[in-house]
Amino acid sequence: MAIDIKAPAFPESVADGEIATWHKQEGDTVERDELIVEIETDKVVMEVVAPESGTITKIAFAEGDTIESEAVLATLEPGAVTAKPSAPASTEATAASDSTPGEAPQMGPAARQLVEEHGLDPSAISGTGKGGRLTKEDVMAHLAGAPSGAASAPGAANIVDSPALDESPQPSGERVEKRVPMTRMRARIAERLLDASQQTAMLTTFNEVNMAPLMKLRKQYKEQFEKTHNGTRLGFMGFFVKACCEALKRFPEVNASIDGNDVVYHGYQDVGVAVSTNDGLVVPILRDADFMSIADIEAAIRDLGLKAKDKKLTMDDMTGGTFTLSNGGVFGSLLSTPILNPPQTGILGMHTIQERPVAIDGQVVIQPMMYLALSYDHRLIDGKTAVQFLVTVKGLIEDPARILLQL
Incomplete structure (x- = not known):
């Protein structure tokens, strides 16, 4: 049947x-x-x-x-699958190389996008995936080894390749353009960002945090932490997630959402962590983050980051969330105004750590400082609440023992 x-x-x-x-x-x-x-x-x-x-x-x-x-x-x-008659057994790589000329091999979305962007003939690229499947790495290797000025598919003569993949100089005076359709994910990201700016009363407040105490703690226990927790590395995100969870408990408006004329207060902290991928920004969720240890948070963020890179995130990984953290500092951002992720009413932006002169006990000293930015929906969250939330996060990070003691 x-x-x-x-x-x-x-x-x-x-x-x-x-x-x-x-x-x-x-x-x-x-x-x-x-x-x-x-x-x-x-x-x-x-x-x-x-x-x-x-x-x-x-x-x-x-x-x-x-x-x-x-x-x-x-x-x-x-029904039972019957093996097709074939030539004597050989390696998959050999079978792939002996395929019919001009026959397009199987490929995933990432490989297909590169092939289409660069106007390549997929049958001319050797696939190293299972059964001769063409991978993104195969296309990248082909592009890296292709001689400059190599012939491409018809109609691709006026397409500019991505600078990251092809840095060959363009003919002098030639004005070229590249037009590609948005992916569904990119189009949806654009739509949500526009909705957030038009349908919320978004405002951003700033503060700075002295990272010296946390960096000292991390340096002291980094190796021991990694050995104890099966290779999980001790980063800063675990501390920031725990600090935000504690602050969200004290200021529930920042953990709430607006549904029509109702305010929905969440009695749990599902924290989204923004992850950058080749296809756009995605926000997988750490569920019940307030009950997770720092080691659990670091391990979960690592696993979700790998799943995002390999396009293995599921709907469950992406659905929900009551608050979001975005770390633009990994790319060198010094200061930014993160955009809300509706229906959430708050998002914390972390930035790069930079040594700056600051006054401590009447003395000017050089300290590793990070700017923090909290964007919030002013329809629900007053400025006083937003500032107090951010000051709470700052205090917990500058005195990490307070996170463990919930002070």
């Missing part, structure tokens, strides 16, 4: 998705749990795998089509 292969159930915050890449075609055989299609939403790329071994008898949507939650994507006729 034929089996319908359906799209995953999208959460309420995701209206629809788009078929990004079909990895199988009609008539292809698949093994159980083998990747069939990738769906791109405005938050994550979702993978759909085969529920049983069998043959794909029908595909209902083409790449680029928009689909709704739980839409029937394809039909699978279950």
Whole structure:
């Protein structure tokens, strides 16, 4: 009996998705749990795998089509998969190199985007992935090894490659442009940022924090911490998350959200941590962060960062959140005004640590200082509350023992 292969159930915050890449075609055989299609939403790329071994008898949507939650994507006729006759066994790399000339190999969304941006012929690139699958690294290596002025696909002569990948000089006097469609994720990010600026009364307050005590503590226990917690590194984010959780308990308005004419106060702290990826900024969530230890927070942030890089974040990882931290300091930002992530009413911006002269006990000394910025929705949070929240975070970071003692 034929089996319908359906799209995953999208959460309420995701209206629809788009078929990004079909990895199988009609008539292809698949093994159980083998990747069939990738769906791109405005938050994550979702993978759909085969529920049983069998043959794909029908595909209902083409790449680029928009689909709704739980839409029937394809039909699978279950049955034992019979190996196709082939040449004597050889390595996957050899099989890939012997493929039919001009036949496009399978590739993921990242590799496909690079191929399209640079007007490359995918059949001319050697794939090192499973079964000759073309990876992003394969395309990067091909670009790095391509001679300057190498011929590209027809119609690509006037496209400017990304400077990070091709720094060859352009012909003098030539005015070239590059036009590519936004990904669904980038378009959704743009929409949400515009909504945040137009639909909230956003205001930002600033302060600075002396990082010397925390840096001293980190230096003292860094190696011991890493050994005790199975390689988890001791960073600053764990302390800032714990400091924010404590401050959110004291100032619940900053942890609340506005729903129509109602204010929703959350009795928990689900903290989002902004992560930069090649496709845009994503905000995975640390659930019940107030009950997590600093080691748990550091390990979770590392795991979520790796999942974001590999495009493995799930809807559950991205949904919810009552407050957000954004660390622009890792890129060298000295000061910024972070934008709210509605329906949240507060976001803390961290920045680069810079040595500056400050006055301590009547003496001018050089200290490692960091600017903090709290953007908040003035419809709900008064200036006094916002300033007191930020001062609380500052005090906890400058005296880390208070975090453990909840003082």
